[in-house]
Amino acid sequence: MARRYDPDRRQRIVDAAVRVVTEHGIAGLTHRAVAAEADVPLGSTTYHFAGRDELLAAALERMNDAWLADLAERLAQHSDLPPAERLARYVAHSLGPGRAETELCYELYFAGLRHPTLRPLSSRVLAGVAELLRPLVPDPVAARLLTAALDGLLIQLLLSGDAYDERAAVTLFERVLAGPLPATRTGSSPAGDTR
Amino acid sequence: MARRYDPDRRQRIVDAAVRVVTEHGIAGLTHRAVAAEADVPLGSTTYHFAGRDELLAAALERMNDAWLADLAERLAQHSDLPPAERLARYVAHSLGPGRAETELCYELYFAGLRHPTLRPLSSRVLAGVAELLRPLVPDPVAARLLTAALDGLLIQLLLSGDAYDERAAVTLFERVLAGPLPATRTGSSPAGDTR
DNA sequence: CCGCGATGTGTACTGCCGTACGCATCGATG
DNA sequence: CATCGATGCGTACGGCAGTACACATCGCGG
Numbered sequence: 001m002a003r004r005y006d007p008d009r010r011q012r013i014v015d016a017a018v019r020v021v022t023e024h025g026i027a028g029l030t031h032r033a034v035a036a037e038a039d040v041p042l043g044s045t046t047y048h049f050a051g052r053d054e055l056l057a058a059a060l061e062r063m064n065d066a067w068l069a070d071l072a073e074r075l076a077q078h079s080d081l082p083p084a085e086r087l088a089r090y091v092a093h094s095l096g097p098g099r100a101e102t103e104l105c106y107e108l109y110f111a112g113l114r115h116p117t118l119r120p121l122s123s124r125v126l127a128g129v130a131e132l133l134r135p136l137v138p139d140p141v142a143a144r145l146l147t148a149a150l151d152g153l154l155i156q157l158l159l160s161g162d163a164y165d166e167r168a169a170v171t172l173f174e175r176v177l178a179g180p181l182p183a184t185r186t187g188s189s190p191a192g193d194t195r
Numbered sequence: 196m197a198r199r200y201d202p203d204r205r206q207r208i209v210d211a212a213v214r215v216v217t218e219h220g221i222a223g224l225t226h227r228a229v230a231a232e233a234d235v236p237l238g239s240t241t242y243h244f245a246g247r248d249e250l251l252a253a254a255l256e257r258m259n260d261a262w263l264a265d266l267a268e269r270l271a272q273h274s275d276l277p278p279a280e281r282l283a284r285y286v287a288h289s290l291g292p293g294r295a296e297t298e299l300c301y302e303l304y305f306a307g308l309r310h311p312t313l314r315p316l317s318s319r320v321l322a323g324v325a326e327l328l329r330p331l332v333p334d335p336v337a338a339r340l341l342t343a344a345l346d347g348l349l350i351q352l353l354l355s356g357d358a359y360d361e362r363a364a365v366t367l368f369e370r371v372l373a374g375p376l377p378a379t380r381t382g383s384s385p386a387g388d389t390r
Numbered sequence: 391c392c393g394c395g396a397t398g399t400g401t402a403c404t405g406c407c408g409t410a411c412g413c414a415t416c417g418a419t420g
Numbered sequence: 421c422a423t424c425g426a427t428g429c430g431t432a433c434g435g436c437a438g439t440a441c442a443c444a445t446c447g448c449g450g
Contacts, residue, residue: 103309113298148350152345159317172343
């Protein structure tokens with residue numbers, strides 16, 4: 001029972017928490033599970049984190065950062081391709097080996113929806129994605145819309161299990177990317193021109 | 196302790212389960228909570244439903260049906276407006292008084308993602324939405340893309356708490372709705388034309 | 391070298407949960 | 421009206437969770 005000298009125990013606990021959440025979901029995050037995963041006694045997790053919530057928040061924050069980093073990296077790759085193609089590639093990537101991670105990210109998203117504590121985290125990720133997409137698009141509003149299209153498409157593919165139609169995805173992104181928002185005009189004309 | 200004659204007890208239990216899920220989320224659905232909400236003894240919920248899962252599935256199915264019915268109704272209204280406007284109106288409606296319900300629906304969505312048991316339900320709703328959107332659009336693939344745009348936009352608005360920019364939404368829908376998919380051509384040309 | 395506070399460890403307490411089960415009651419069937 | 425199975429009711433049991441807490445150990449400042 002010799003007490004171990006373990007200066008970054010806290011760090012390792014967060015790592016373990018991330019693994020636990022990845023495997024068992026948010027509901028599966030318990031002090032005991034994390035302690036076992038980190039190979040530390042139960043009391044240790046309660047010592048370093050005031051409560052379950054704090055532990056969860058720490059894990060989520062790290063996972064969010066990883067997500068944004070991954071997106072940034074993927075967007076940087078293939079920088080020769082047109083934006084719509086790059087986004088479609090990113091979708092393909094998200095559905096590939098890292099699919100489980102993608103599913104997690106969206107689970108966290110919605111965890112923020114129910115638990116007010118986590119909302120700022122969700123909001124931050126959302127803003128982060130929009131920011132990364134910003135260079136592809138003429139204005140911030142368009143970046144938000146593009147984010148919506150990306151999210152919606154990914155969610156649908158994750159849920160339906162349908163095969164990924166990359167050509168359709170490219171088309172979707174091309175359309176959303178098409179030029180600056182005509183609606184930028186502050187005019188209040190209610191009827192959209194069908195073009 | 197006189198035993199009550201209560202022919203549609205099962206029904207009322209489902210109702211109570213819906214209310215419990217609405218208020219406390221999926222994680223909050225317990226036999227005890229439902230029993231209390233339905234004002235029946237604990238043993239009653241376990242008698243009518245084999246287990247927690249069955250109870251949850253029953254509640255979710257009902258909520259999903261309600262969601263689709265609401266969407267159908269909203270789309271039928273304002274049938275004079277162009278489709279993009281109608282969709283934007285629906286988004287506004289979803290963010291209004293029924294916002295809590297909307298949030299619930301998406302929570303259920305992702306519950307299906309983690310729990311394989313519930314996946315068919317999620318998938319069914321997804322297909323249902325796409326089917327309702329089908330008449331607005333030239334082909335089924337476009338309906339799926341439109342569904343993605345709608346979902347993505349709603350999710351973003353629910354999470355970010357940003358004000359709803361209805362004009363931007365209309366623009367988004369107009370673009371996604373624009374004509375039949377050019378990608379319908381089976382051609383395999385890999386590079387999208389930058390137009 | 392010496393204490394002392396930070397850190398680590400093990401365990402116990404309390405509460406909630408799913409589920410099982412024995413008994414009570416009543417509608418329906420003959 | 422007699423009976424029986426479906427339905428209703430209350431309670432108990434085992435498991436797992438969060439948290440608290442007493443004690444052990446060790447780095448570090450004096």
